[in-house]
Amino acid sequence: xxxxxxxxxxxxxxxxxxxxxxxxxxxxxxxxxxxxxxxxxxxxxxxxxxxxxxxxxxxxxxxxxxxxxxxxxxxxxxxxxxxxxxxxxxxxxxxxxxxxxxxxxxxxxxxxxxxxxxxxxxxxxxxxxxxxx
Numbered sequence: 001x002x003x004x005x006x007x008x009x010x011x012x013x014x015x016x017x018x019x020x021x022x023x024x025x026x027x028x029x030x031x032x033x034x035x036x037x038x039x040x041x042x043x044x045x046x047x048x049x050x051x052x053x054x055x056x057x058x059x060x061x062x063x064x065x066x067x068x069x070x071x072x073x074x075x076x077x078x079x080x081x082x083x084x085x086x087x088x089x090x091x092x093x094x095x096x097x098x099x100x101x102x103x104x105x106x107x108x109x110x111x112x113x114x115x116x117x118x119x120x121x122x123x124x125x126x127x128x129x130x131x132x133x
Contacts, residue, residue, distance in 0.1 A: 017098040018056035021105060022064065024132055026052040028109055029068055031124070036076035036116035044071070061101050062092050069108055076116035084111065102132040 026049060034042075044067070052064055066089065074082070088107060095101050106129055114122065 017102075018058065018061060020131070021061045021098045021101050022052045022056070024102070024128060025061070025065055025068065025105055027124075027128065028105070028112075028121075031118045031121040032072070032076075032112065033116055033118060036073055036112075038071045038073060041071040058096055058098050058101055061098060062095050065101060065105060065108070066092055072112065072116070076113055078111045078113060081111040106132055 029045075029048075048064065048067060051060065054060075069089075084107075088104065092101070092104050095104060109125070109129075
């Protein structure tokens with residue numbers, strides 16, 4: 001019985017963690033300006049948001065993270081992202097836990113320019129990062 005409870009707690013933690021990653025990804029996207037993303041994002045976004053609200057697994061969150069990043073315009077990210085991006089994409093693809101994805105989400109956010117996000121994000125960012133760590 002004890003082993004079952006430990007297993008149940010571990011599964012519950014993983015689900016909550018998955019929801020946290022998805023909700024924080026959605027929050028970053030919501031604070032990203034429309035002119036910072038590809039115009040095609042408007043046609044994809046509603047389905048993406050629905051998946052963020054349903055997502056719990058690391059694989060699902062990885063797919064959501066990759067899709068969002070792929071729609072951010074190059075001029076909306078730091079120049080250094082060009083050299084970091086391929087390794088980042090591989091790391092997202094290899095991630096097996098939501099904790100790994102939380103760190104990769106933070107890494108992406110750190111490379112998005114301030115001009116690409118809403119003014120409110122500048123005051124929210126520090127707490128957002130702490131919540132993911």
